[in-house]
Amino acid sequence: MASVQMQLLALLLRTVYKPRFATDAAGRAMLARQKRSSTPPRSLTRRCSVRGERVGGFDVHVVRWSDAPVGAGEGPAVVYLHGGAYCNEIVSQHWGLIADLAERTGAEVHVPIYGLAPQHTGVEALAFVMEVLGGLGATGRPVHLIGDSAGGGLALIAAQAAIGKSAVPLTGATLIAPWLDLSMSNPGVDAVEPTDPWLTRAGLHPIAEAWAGGVDVHDARLSPINGELRGLPPIDLWVGTRDITMPDCRLLRDRLPAASLAGYHELDGAVHVTPLLPVPEGRASRRAIVEGVARRLADASGRAAGPR
Numbered sequence: 603m604a605s606v607q608m609q610l611l612a613l614l615l616r617t618v619y620k621p622r623f624a625t626d627a628a629g630r631a632m633l634a635r636q637k638r639s640s641t642p643p644r645s646l647t648r649r650c651s652v653r654g655e656r657v658g659g660f661d662v663h664v665v666r667w668s669d670a671p672v673g674a675g676e677g678p679a680v681v682y683l684h685g686g687a688y689c690n691e692i693v694s695q696h697w698g699l700i701a702d703l704a705e706r707t708g709a710e711v712h713v714p715i716y717g718l719a720p721q722h723t724g725v726e727a728l729a730f731v732m733e734v735l736g737g738l739g740a741t742g743r744p745v746h747l748i749g750d751s752a753g754g755g756l757a758l759i760a761a762q763a764a765i766g767k768s769a770v771p772l773t774g775a776t777l778i779a780p781w782l783d784l785s786m787s788n789p790g791v792d793a794v795e796p797t798d799p800w801l802t803r804a805g806l807h808p809i810a811e812a813w814a815g816g817v818d819v820h821d822a823r824l825s826p827i828n829g830e831l832r833g834l835p836p837i838d839l840w841v842g843t844r845d846i847t848m849p850d851c852r853l854l855r856d857r858l859p860a861a862s863l864a865g866y867h868e869l870d871g872a873v874h875v876t877p878l879l880p881v882p883e884g885r886a887s888r889r890a891i892v893e894g895v896a897r898r899l900a901d902a903s904g905r906a907a908g909p910r
Contacts, residue, residue, distance in 0.1 A: 607882060608871060608881045611880075611881055612873055620799060620802065623802040623806060625804050626808055632805070634720075635689075642697060652664065658733045663712075664713075665701065665711040670708045670710075677708070677743065678746070679738050679745050680707065680712065680899070682700050682749065683716070683750075684713070685753045686718075687781075687809050688718060688724070688752045688781075688810075689719045689813070696750070699891075706892045707892065707896040714730060723814065724813045728756070731756060732764070735764060742771070743771075744772075746773045748776040749778070750777075754777040755780045761835060765834065772835045774864060775836075776837075777839050778841075779847045779851070779875045780826075780847060780850075782827040782853075784814060784825045788850050789849075798846045801846050827850055827854060831854075832859060839854065840867045840869070842868070843868060844871060845874045869883055
């Protein structure tokens with residue numbers, strides 16, 4: 603059963619946030635909203651050192667814990683792709699998880715600030731993320747991908763694009779309630795949508811069309827559920843049962859080869875991107891996610907340091 607805090611949060615989401623996704627017009631209004639700054643907040647810079655880079659014309663923030671055991675530009679790395687329905691900026695909840703990752707893994711966390719819809723498209727974002735991964739791969743550093751919601755979908759797309767490319771040494775990918783199918787045509791969504799206090803397909807459809815930029819929304823470069831699943835690194839999936847992304851997360855779980863499914867975690871009564879939220883379920887799942895990433899990076903570093 604969901605905690606009291608989760609139930610109260612769900613009520614708040616249904617009252618305040620669901621109207622933003624409730625209709626086609628609401629989705630278009632979200633697209634038209636002026637974008638805000640993606641500058642890391644003081645809450646992050648007080649905890650971590652942050653340096654900025656430019657890759658392919660876009661910003662990448664590199665976050666490092668001040669007591670990290672390796673120097674800047676050394677050791678394993680995490681690439682974090684933020685959510686926001688491909689049209690909203692990175693927010694404080696994302697930065698909080700990024701700081702936790704930097705502190706508890708000791709790795710640099712690279713945060714690509716991809717362009718948002720309607721000014722930019724999914725194909726552009728994929729090219730940018732692959733350039734970031736290629737730059738890290740050129741240094742020989744093992745890399746772990748992590749993303750939430752839209753960023754989770756983009757993370758899986760990038761992992762698929764990296765299949766068979768030794769220049770992009772991925773240790774795995776952690777996907778938090780990923781948006782796996784822009785069409786949201788899975789019949790299972792019909793039963794879940796009324797229970798989701800946050801997201802509605804009606805408002806997401808125009809955003810998906812804008813992000814597609816004229817490309818078919820079923821294209822695997824936009825909807826990774828339709829992409830190649832053989833040869834992927836270990837994938838760790840997290841989703842709540844009151845989340846319209848759950849049916850596609852189950853579908854991905856069932857389609858992934860056993861060697862590529864590191865774990866599937868379905869949180870009973872939980873809403874979208876619960877690991878980012880200030881509820882007991884969120885704190886527990888966030889700890890487990892960070893510990894899992896730390897273990898995978900440690901394993902990869904051990905292999906890299908061993909006999910060749």
